[in-house]
Amino acid sequence: MRLPLFAPAALLLGMTACAHVPPASLWSLKDFDPLTADPAQLRAAVVLPVAIMPKPGGVKFDIVHERKNGAERRELSIALEAIPTSAEGLGRLPTPRAGSAIHVFRIPPADIGRVTAFRAGILEHRVTEPDAWRGSVSISAAGCAGGPLPSGPLVVDTYLKTEKTPDFVPLVQGFDLRSVADPKVLDAMATAPCAP
DSSP: OBOOOBEETTOOBOOBGGGTSOHHHHHHTTTOOTTTSOTTTOEEEEEEETTEEEEEEEEEEEEEEEETTSSOEEEEEEEOEEEOTTOTTOOSOOOOOTTEEEEEEEOOGGGHHHHHHHHHHHHHHHHHSTTTEEEEEEEEEEEEESSOOOSSOOEEEEEEEOTTOSSOEEOSOSEEGGGTSOHHHHHHHHHSOOOO
16 A cells, blocks of 8 residues: 655655554554445544644545556545544544644545445456556645744654544654655745645
């Protein structure tokens, strides 16, 4: 599973989730299959410094399905919907580190049918051409400054919840945006805060 993590302004920071997922989380997600999981029950959570806000409509759930030889590629991108942290059925929420806030997202109910139809095509290829295709599922987010950026690390944590996990499962923990972001991009983000 690919997890492009966070995109301040136009920057998309990509990383392979499996390289950063804690071993206990891999065990918790051992039965998770993006092609059969109930999309209505999927929840993503991101813990960000309070000075960084997810852009409205900027958190995306992306599925890519392509031929291994590169001859054909299909993509589905859904803008996730922010939901209150008090929403029913979330289980125990992760505790944000000091100076951070948690943001929770779901696939909008109006888009569940699109996800289901796209996955049906992938499942058909699994039967008719099982070795000809590959794919990935990712979550990406565009962010903006909700206030002045603090000095020091800009630490991000991400989580996933499925119908098979009673609580949120950590994906990437303690990821410092400053370690990969161009300082000019972060400076630009700090001087062009979120629109009201």
